[in-house]
Amino acid sequence: MPTALPLLGVLGGMGPAATLDFLAKLQDLSNALRDQDHRPVVTFSASATPDRTAAILGRGESPLPAMQAALMALERAGVSHVAIPCNTAHYWFDDLQAGTGVRLIHIVEATMQDLDLRFDAVATVGLIATTGVVRSGIYHQRLEVSGRRVLTPPDQAAVMGVIDTIKSGRMAEALPRLAQQVRDLRDAGAEAVILGCTELPLCLSHLPAALQALCVDATEALARASLQALAESDAAFAEGVGA
Known part of the structure; x- marks a missing residue:
């Protein structure tokens, strides 16, 4: 004990x-x-x-x-x-x-719990994360085991640019770029979008309400x-x- x-x-x-x-x-x-x-x-x-x-x-x-x-x-x-x-x-x-x-x-197991609670029936999940997270597969492995398809933004360099911009404190500059990435994943078929870098949720409350509703905040x-x-x-x- x-x-x-x-x-x-x-x-x-x-x-x-x-x-x-x-x-x-x-x-x-x-x-x-x-x-x-x-x-x-x-x-x-x-x-x-x-x-x-x-x-x-x-x-x-x-x-x-x-x-x-x-x-x-x-x-x-x-x-x-x-x-x-x-x-x-x-x-x-x-x-x-x-x-x-x-x-x-x-953090990945915690995020999967939140995803299951909020979006239990979704088949396609978007993931916005560092290149390290995407390449390592730490989210892909768990999502694919659960039977879900994973979508990532087509321009990973642009994702890293958003993350670096947030790290440098330029939130206003990063916000529309992050919003566009969430929007693009939604339009490609993502029914939920994991913000899989802890810098990204710093912008979450400033996204349009419809995009906020799609996002899973790993933090x-x-x-x-x-x-x-x-x-x-x-x-x-x-x-x-x-x-």
Whole structure:
């Protein structure tokens, strides 16, 4: 049985704005009425972590050592669970999990849960994500196993351009370009569109309502799954205390 209350760690900084968005969504989903109702959170902003997509494409150094060091710092801080608000980083999920006794929460699995809840009957799903995510297949594998067809934008360089624009803080410039990508996927037959890079949901609330309704926010899905995992551990802790 657990011997300490569950404590969430956030391995963030990939990028920093996406980490803040995750923390805001964690707060919004907590339904707290006062400060004390919120979950304690320890955040490590590992913004110096090498580029994940470049590493997957063989054009840069591996981010794994930097992520492992950040994870060790969170473990020393006493966390019981860790969320990583970066989709591309999940290419190294199994390696990270193998090196720690802390439970890592998988953003792709969380997003699939949200997709199933909101769009259970859809046969075709759009995916807007980094080239690293698309090439690695971390979403494709799970979507295809579920029997769904996956559509991605035809111009992946344009997707990376949108992500880089958001990372640089130029939201107004990125917004119409993201909206067009969602629209193009819808017109190609996508019945739902996964925003599979944690920069993209930063623009979500500014999209036209009809496009927002199509989108699955991976950051929000991760926040929801994190709270669910903590609640399950709360129950195990209470059972252990009462035993």
